[in-house]
Structure formats: structure tokens, C-alpha cells
Amino acid sequence: xxxxxxxxxxxxxxxxxxxxxxxxxxxxxxxxxxxxxxxxxxxxxxxxxxxxxxxxxxxxxxxxxxxxxxxxxxxxxxxxxxxxxxxxxxxxxxxxxxxxxxxxxxxxxxxxxxxxxxxxxxxxxxxxxxxxxxxxxxxxxxxxxxxxxxxxxxxxxxxxxxxxxxxxxxxxxxxxxxxxxxxxxxxxxxxxxxxxxxxxxxxxxxxxxxxxxxxxxxxxxxxxxxxxxxxxxxxxxxxxxxxxxxxxxxxxxxxxxxxxxxxxxxxxxxxxxxxxxxxxxx
Numbered sequence: 001x002x003x004x005x006x007x008x009x010x011x012x013x014x015x016x017x018x019x020x021x022x023x024x025x026x027x028x029x030x031x032x033x034x035x036x037x038x039x040x041x042x043x044x045x046x047x048x049x050x051x052x053x054x055x056x057x058x059x060x061x062x063x064x065x066x067x068x069x070x071x072x073x074x075x076x077x078x079x080x081x082x083x084x085x086x087x088x089x090x091x092x093x094x095x096x097x098x099x100x101x102x103x104x105x106x107x108x109x110x111x112x113x114x115x116x117x118x119x120x121x122x123x124x125x126x127x128x129x130x131x132x133x134x135x136x137x138x139x140x141x142x143x144x145x146x147x148x149x150x151x152x153x154x155x156x157x158x159x160x161x162x163x164x165x166x167x168x169x170x171x172x173x174x175x176x177x178x179x180x181x182x183x184x185x186x187x188x189x190x191x192x193x194x195x196x197x198x199x200x201x202x203x204x205x206x207x208x209x210x211x212x213x214x215x216x217x218x219x220x221x222x223x224x225x226x227x228x229x230x231x232x233x234x235x236x237x238x239x240x241x242x243x244x245x246x247x248x249x250x251x252x253x254x255x256x257x258x259x260x261x262x263x264x265x266x267x268x269x270x271x272x273x274x275x276x277x278x279x280x281x282x
Contacts, residue, residue, distance in 0.1 A: 006081040011041035015125040023132035030264035051235040051271040063096040069103040084112040089120040090196030118196030122230040123157040154280040160210040162272025170268040222252040228279040230257040235271030
């Protein structure tokens with residue numbers, strides 16, 4: 001049977017729009033919910049709109065509905081695809097992975113593999129992009145899945161926040177909270193562990209030093225060998241620009257993506273996020 005492979009992800013993958021369009025990646029939008037209206041992530045609401053309404057208005061977020069998942073899988077089926085590779089943000093942070101896996105069982109005539117990327121944002125995005133390139137080059141379904149599973153352990157995300165308040169409100173702070181105690185002037189550099197949960201990778205005293213620590217993570221990585229790199233921000237454009245310019249001077253960066261984080265993720269971080277994703281080359 002000739003394989004026609006559709007690639008599915010969610011809007012928290014944070015891949016730039018031009019890459020999503022170029023590779024025809026199917027995207028399930030997460031929802032951003034205000035009392036008066038529910039918005040679809042990056043469709044009818046953009047990150048800056050969320051930050052501008054903070055801190056007076058802090059929305060909630062939700063995963064795609066069963067109907068939205070079903071509709072998109074039906075669209076994929078109607079377009080003549082035979083296989084679907086779905087890559088979603090960490091199941092420890094969102095129910096999206098479980099939802100897609102449950103709905104996939106209703107499409108018995110499609111071969112569907114749902115993978116928990118155990119990361120989020122552009123960490124998930126890199127895995128989606130590499131899968132898209134494999135599919136575009138004619139690689140088979142099984143080999144593409146193998147490649148992504150091998151890539152997974154080499155994708156590392158790190159970020160700093162202006163405040164932990166939004167993470168706390170969303171109930172997603174987990175083990176990050178343990179190191180805080182009374183040391184509120186300490187800024188954690190947050191990463192994601194092997195289970196896809198947040199943890200404190202390092203800590204620094206104050207905003208400036210935390211950004212410096214983020215830059216050092218990348219500078220140390222390029223000393224060890226070639227990497228692919230993504231630089232992200234959420235409502236921190238000027239600091240993001242400076243970081244980007246600094247990284248553009250470094251050797252050993254084989255590919256560099258710059259993007260912002262989705263509104264649904266921005267709800268949980270608040271304005272002032274800076275992040276990097278380092279992909280070590282295997």
C-alpha cells in the first residue's frame with residue numbers, strides 16, 4: 001500500500017507559520033478562554049493581545065474538544081491520507097495527547113501513531129519539523145517514527161520568566177516551587193524532565209543574570225559540537241532581539257529558528273518569557 005502520511009500537531013508547537021504552511025502540517029488549536037468569549041490559539045487571538053490584557057484579565061486555556069479532533073481526522077481521511085503521525089505537547093502538562101489518542105481509535109481505516117513529545121513549545125516544534133522533512137523526503141511511516149523517537153532525548157528546552165505567578169495560577173508549577181521558598185528574588189531557569197514535567201534546571205539572582213545564564217547554556221552547547229537552535233519569547237521582544245543577535249555570532253549553529261510562544265502557553269507564563277531550545281546533533 002502506498003503511504004500518504006499526514007502530520008498532525010497542536011498550536012503549542014510554536015513553529016513559525018511559514019514552516020507550517022510549507023510542509024502542510026495539520027494543527028489543532030488550543031483554546032484561550034475569557035468570560036465573554038473563547039478564542040482559538042493563533043487563529044483569532046495572538047500572543048500580544050493576551051499580554052496586553054494582563055494582569056487585569058487572566059484567561060484560562062483548554063485542549064481541543066473531541067469534536068475538533070474528530071473533524072480534523074475526518075478532513076485528513078477525506079484528503080486521501082492513509083497514515084497520520086500526531087506529535088503533541090507533554091501529556092504531563094496537557095490532556096491533548098490523551099484526547100487525540102482516544103479519538104484516533106474511531107478511525108480504524110487510518111494508521112495513526114500518536115506520540116507524546118514530553119516537551120512543549122518549539123521543543124515539540126523541532127520534532128514536528130524533522131518529521132515533516134522526513135515525510136517530504138519520502139521516508140516511510142515506521143522509519144519517520146523511529147527517527148523522531150531517537151531525536152527526542154536530544155531536544156532540550158530552557159526558559160526564564162519575569163514572574164512565576166502565572167505558572168502558579170495555572171497549577172503547573174510542580175517541582176519548580178520547591179526551590180523557591182522565601183527566595184523570591186531568585187529566578188529559576190526552567191526546563192522539562194524526561195517525564196515531560198517542569199523542573200528547575202538552574203537559578204540566578206535577578207532577571208539580568210537569569211538571561212545571562214540562558215545565553216551560557218547555548219554557548220556551552222556549541223563548544224561541544226554542532227547544534228540546531230530555536231530562540232523564543234513571550235512579550236519580551238527587545239531582550240529577545242539582543243539574545244538572537246548574540247547567538248548569531250556563535251559557531252556550530254547549523255540552523256536557527258526565531259519565534260514567539262502561542263497565546264495558550266503565554267497564559268501560563270505571562271509576559272517576559274525568554275526561551276531557547278537546543279537540539280544536539282546525533
